[in-house]
Amino acid sequence: MEIDFAEYQLSSQLRGHEDDARGICVCDNTGIATSSRDRTIRFWTLDESNKRDYTLSKILLGHTSFVGPLAWVQPNDEFPEGGIVSGGMDTLVLVWNLVTGEKIQTLKGHKLQVTGIALDGSDIVSTSVDCTLRRWRKGQQVEEWEAHKAAIQAIIRLPSGELVTGSSDMTLKLWKGKSCIQTFLGHTDTIRGLAVMPGLGILSASHDGSIRLWTLSGELLMEMVGHTSIVYSVDAHSSGLIVSSSEDCFAKIWKDGVCVQSIEHPGCVWDAKFLENGDIVTACSDGIVRIWTTCHDKVADAVELDSFASQLSQYKCSRKRVGGLKLEDLPGLEALQIAGTSEGQTKVVREGDNGVAYSWNMSEQKWDKIGEVVDGPDDNMKHPVLDGVQYDYVFDVDIGDGQPIRKLPCNRSDNPYDVADKWLIKENLPLSFREQIVEFILQNTGQKNFTPDPSFRDPYTGSSAYIPGAPSKSSGVSKPTYKHIPKGPLCRLDVTSGVSPFQRLLGERHSFSFSAECNRHDFSVLCVLVRRNSSDWSASSGFDVIPVTGELT
Structure with missing residues (x-):
């Protein structure tokens, strides 16, 4: 049977967050509040001139980690323009006055991340990964109890006053006061989002990829399956439409249990909410909050539509393999x-x-x-590719000190000492890391029994391959003794510690003096240093004299 449905189109893009937009709170007809991984809450108000665009009205700063759930406090004597309640990774529940944009209450008590907030009259009820549900009144905690045996991920208040919680224990629970009066069983993974379905019951969204509709008695009325990954949120409109958001980068609209539209985003869709007029708000991991509408006169202009199409194309290209x-x-x-x-x-x-x-x-x-x-x-x-060339391996190397990850390519047939030397010189890193790089290559390419080729010549010093700790050349070639290096995709080099006097000279361009015992490896390092620093020498810069004394060992 064909379902009568008008498709949603992009209406507006709200730019401002500097990281993932995580949560949405519809503040009646006053505006929209959004939370983010950037530690802020932003409040957006409708542009009265065109009834389509939204303007950033306030930025609320106070959380010390990413912000998640939000709740709207309707205007009253204490909050003449309304207020916002927010929960964060920092374990805090904060109450904000929208007139000043300042926090007026800091509610401390949760031990772990705050995951849900509901208003019960003038009380604030919060849930957390710490498995507790806490009730706050006039800035003070008045109740606390363990509501689930696993992390609580969501909470809503029903029009009749009961509370519903969803948990990582895969259950929903219906609460009257501190008493659980119903447990809902059926999901096969964490329950992440909850919503009231007007006139019918409760909607739940789960990591198992489904959305389910329940009666208050615990009967499953409907299961909606269509997402290909975690479903983070669900919401319902008085028209009967349902919207869900997912890690699969889609917001899906459902009618009578059937998915009637899938709206692709350039990133994970963390949250989706209906406005009273039927428009939809989505929060995306690209930091942009988007408004979607079925009204033709509120559809975005061609420039904005092209911008979104470009964002989507670039994102899909980045994910395409x-x-x-x-x-x-x-x-x-x-x-x-x-x-x-x-x-x-x-x-x-x-x-x-x-x-x-x-x-x-x-x-x-x-x-x-x-x-x-x-x-x-x-x-x-x-066969990974680096700079258009296929290799057997391309490893990530973290040199620390805030430097970007470097790429180390190699093939099974390559001499690891040759690879290490060339790579260290190319990356302008101390040759003292040669042994660690070689060990990493050998352990992560299955060549633990590698024997150095006696005919190998160092392309930078002309000498045979030097192996730290190996016997002299006269004693013949033997296998190096390898230290233990944790096997993994990332090689870490600490460029700030354990550096010998010779190694510290690498990259320095000023005069120096030192006294140190020099071995063959240090001497080869010094040769590379002199060659590199003399390559761009000019007579006008004068001459550097480096005294070297002592025997080569």
Whole structure:
């Protein structure tokens, strides 16, 4: 049966948050409050000139970590323009006056993240990952009890006054005072969102990917399945429409248990709420809050629609994989201007929305097109790509000190000492890290029994490969003794500790003096330093004299 339904279109984009927009609170016809991972609550008011756009009215600062649940305090003597109650990762519940934008109450008691807030008359009720439900009155805690045996993730107040909680224990509970009068069983994973379905009962959203409609007696009336990942929130409108938001980047609209529209977003959709007029508000991980409407006269202009289409396209491109590779990580056609190094070397480049493979033709000195790269059923990035070149491995290396992660590529056939030396020089890092890099490569490529090639020549000093702690050359070549390095995808180098006097010189461009015992490794480091620093020397800068004394060991 065909369902009569008008599709939602983008009406407005509210920009301001600097990180994920996490929660939404519809403040009657006064405005919209949103919470964020950026530690702020922002209050938006409707632009009366066009009844479509929203203006940022206030920024509420006070939480020390990301902010989640919000609740609206209707205007009264204490709050002439209304107030906001917020809960955060910092375990605090804060009460805000919208006239001043200042917090007027800080409610301390929860031991862990605050996950839900409901207003019960003039009382504030909050829930937390600490499994407790707490009631606050005039800034003081008046009740506390353990409502679930696992983290509580959501709470709502029914029009009849009862409270409903949803938990990581996969149950909903209906509360009258501190007494649980009904437990709802059926979800197979954490319950994350709750809403009142007018005239019918309770809606629940779960990590199991479903939305369920329950009667107050615990009977399951309907199960809505369509999301492909965690469902974070659910809301209902008096018209009978339901909206849900999910980690799968979609907000879905449901009517009579059927999904009638899926609105794709450029990121995880953390929350979705109906406005009284039927418009929908969504909070996305890209930090943007969006308004969606079925009214043609409130649809965004062409510029804004194009902007959203571009955001969505870029995000989808960033998530798209070809042959197990992220499309956005592939170089463009300009990478084919660089000659290959061996016959048959492959390079994958980005052409539009596709990845195309090329093979190096040594005899003709050109790249031959192989064809478009597509995902296979078991593609698991067996051959990662860096700068358009396929490698057996590409490791992440964290050098600390706030520096960006560096990429270390290598192939199974490469000499790990050669790889380490070239990479350290390229990245302008101390050669003293050679042993740690080599150990990391060997342990993470399954080459623990690797024996150094005696014919290997250091391309920077001309000497044979130096292995710290290894016997002298006259005693023959033996396997190095490896220290334990935790196996994992990330190699960490501490560039600020354990640095010898020679190693500290790397990267320095001023005069220095030191006294240290010099071994062969230190001497090779010094040679590299002198070569590198003398490459751009000019007579006008004068001469540096480096006295070196002592025997090479």
